[in-house]
Amino acid sequence: MEYEMVIGLEVHAQLLTKTKLFCGCTTPFGAPPNSHGCPVCLGLPGALPALNRAAVEMAVRMGLSLGCTINTKSIFARKHYFYPDLPKGYQISQLDIPICVTGTLPIVVDGRELSIRVNRVHMEEDAGKLVHDQDADSLFDVNRCGSPLIEIVSEPDMRSPQEAYAYLIGLKQILEYLGVCDCNMEEGSLRCDANISLRPKGESKLGTKTEIKNMNSFRNLEKALEYEARRQEEVLRSGGRVVQQTFLWNPNENRSVPMRTKEDADDYRYFPDPDLMPLVVGAEWVDGVRKTLPELPVPRRRRFEDDYKISPYAAETLTGSRPIADYFERCVSGCGDAKSAANWVMTDIMRMMNDAKIESPFGLKTKPERLGELITLINNGGVSAKAAKKVLDLMESEDKNPGTVIREQGLEQVSDASALEAVVKGVVDAHPTEVQRYKGGDKKLASFFMGQVMKASKGAANPKEAMIILDRLTLG
Numbered sequence: 434m435e436y437e438m439v440i441g442l443e444v445h446a447q448l449l450t451k452t453k454l455f456c457g458c459t460t461p462f463g464a465p466p467n468s469h470g471c472p473v474c475l476g477l478p479g480a481l482p483a484l485n486r487a488a489v490e491m492a493v494r495m496g497l498s499l500g501c502t503i504n505t506k507s508i509f510a511r512k513h514y515f516y517p518d519l520p521k522g523y524q525i526s527q528l529d530i531p532i533c534v535t536g537t538l539p540i541v542v543d544g545r546e547l548s549i550r551v552n553r554v555h556m557e558e559d560a561g562k563l564v565h566d567q568d569a570d571s572l573f574d575v576n577r578c579g580s581p582l583i584e585i586v587s588e589p590d591m592r593s594p595q596e597a598y599a600y601l602i603g604l605k606q607i608l609e610y611l612g613v614c615d616c617n618m619e620e621g622s623l624r625c626d627a628n629i630s631l632r633p634k635g636e637s638k639l640g641t642k643t644e645i646k647n648m649n650s651f652r653n654l655e656k657a658l659e660y661e662a663r664r665q666e667e668v669l670r671s672g673g674r675v676v677q678q679t680f681l682w683n684p685n686e687n688r689s690v691p692m693r694t695k696e697d698a699d700d701y702r703y704f705p706d707p708d709l710m711p712l713v714v715g716a717e718w719v720d721g722v723r724k725t726l727p728e729l730p731v732p733r734r735r736r737f738e739d740d741y742k743i744s745p746y747a748a749e750t751l752t753g754s755r756p757i758a759d760y761f762e763r764c765v766s767g768c769g770d771a772k773s774a775a776n777w778v779m780t781d782i783m784r785m786m787n788d789a790k791i792e793s794p795f796g797l798k799t800k801p802e803r804l805g806e807l808i809t810l811i812n813n814g815g816v817s818a819k820a821a822k823k824v825l826d827l828m829e830s831e832d833k834n835p836g837t838v839i840r841e842q843g844l845e846q847v848s849d850a851s852a853l854e855a856v857v858k859g860v861v862d863a864h865p866t867e868v869q870r871y872k873g874g875d876k877k878l879a880s881f882f883m884g885q886v887m888k889a890s891k892g893a894a895n896p897k898e899a900m901i902i903l904d905r906l907t908l909g
Contacts (some may be wrong), residue, residue, distance in 0.1 A: 446608055448583060453473075509706045514701055531554065552586045594658040643679070645679065763820070799825065804825075817896065818847065821889055
């Protein structure tokens with residue numbers, strides 16, 4: 434019997450608000466333990482929550498970007514469970530009427546376009562943090578309590594770890610494009626819980642699911658899903674029964690570890706929070722939020738392919754990050770050569786970003802206008818493509834315009850016929866054996882001669898003009 438994976442994901446994204454969801458405490462990462470808390474965070478008697486308007490707007494922005502329906506009225510509920518990092522004994526979340534429902538996210542896997550349904554985007558507060566390795570006892574840090582989250586819950590539409598990975602990448606890109614989450618998985622601002630079950634291929638009834646909790650790496654999520662699928666298949670093939678459980682992933686041992694038997698919604702004793710009125714948002718306000726949305730990754734990728742005539746791979750790479758896409762477009766507006774701009778951004782600019790350990794190309798000294806100017810100089814014959822690599826590195830290290838670097842370094846491309854002929858003749862005279870082979874039809878030697886010409890001219894020779902002179906001197 435063949436089995437089919439059924440995967441659904443629950444993604445928690447911490448919103449980039451200045452304060453927490455229901456109080457005025459700030460939310461900086463890495464602050465001293467227990468330095469950002471108050472009676473509301475701790476749920477002390479008499480403390481009343483007050484909803485953060487900016488968090489609501491960010492949740493609506495994400496919902497609109499996924500094509501969700503925005504509920505004009507949504508309800509906050511108390512989700513009860515006992516855990517040491519939850520000082521109130523409950524978490525404020527949304528259950529029956531969340532703020533955003535029924536959206537979709539398009540993904541591409543192995544050249545196939547798929548549409549993953551999104552069940553909901555709802556708002557909730559984060560729990561605190563337990564630290565287990567600094568003392569004989571576990572320590573509790575209140576700083577994260579009450580931080581604003583949105584939880585994006587997919588339908589069980591994914592059929593492989595690769596589809597789950599592509600879905601997560603798509604969500605991350607939208608969150609970053611919107612500027613509502615920094616998606617720093619190491620700091621815990623983007624976390625994922627995965628639900629997976631197996632069923633006989635061809636059946637529609639879902640199998641018993643297990644959950645892999647708190648994944649903070651996309652690659653580890655892939656590994657965890659593959660491992661859990663194998664484990665469930667072994668259980669089913671041996672005649673056993675899969676138990677609904679929650680697991681943690683151990684990346685050092687590449688295996689999942691049982692955490693607890695999985696709860697159902699009833700176990701949390703949800704009921705509407707008596708301290709919070711229903712959240713009501715008007716259609717006019719939602720339309721105002723809709724008008725602030727940027728062009729999103731998928732339509733931007735398609736536009737890049739259509740308008741700039743670049744490859745699907747290049748369009749996907751460039752639109753994977755909003756700053757890189759913006760940098761590329763500003764460069765194109767300066768030089769008018771989209772294909773060259775795409776190549777320079779995807780190779781040299783991204784290399785420089787990696788060397789500088791920065792996320793945005795706008796952190797470089799080489800601004801897009803300067804790169805556009807360099808590309809124009811290459812196309813106009815002002816500098817050779819080979820010398821331009823050196824020019825770019827000097828532009829960055831010395832914070833100078835390309836024209837200045839070219840003049841100071843003497844890298845102007847040589848197109849003068851007499852000067853070029855002297856260089857080419859010197860190369861031809863130095864390699865008589867290769868000249869005879871070239872005359873005999875060994876055209877592969879053209880690249881050898883051009884390499885020698887560029888070496889002799891220190892990269893300044895105009896390759897097209899040099900090739901014409903080479904053929905005249907050797908072939909007559």
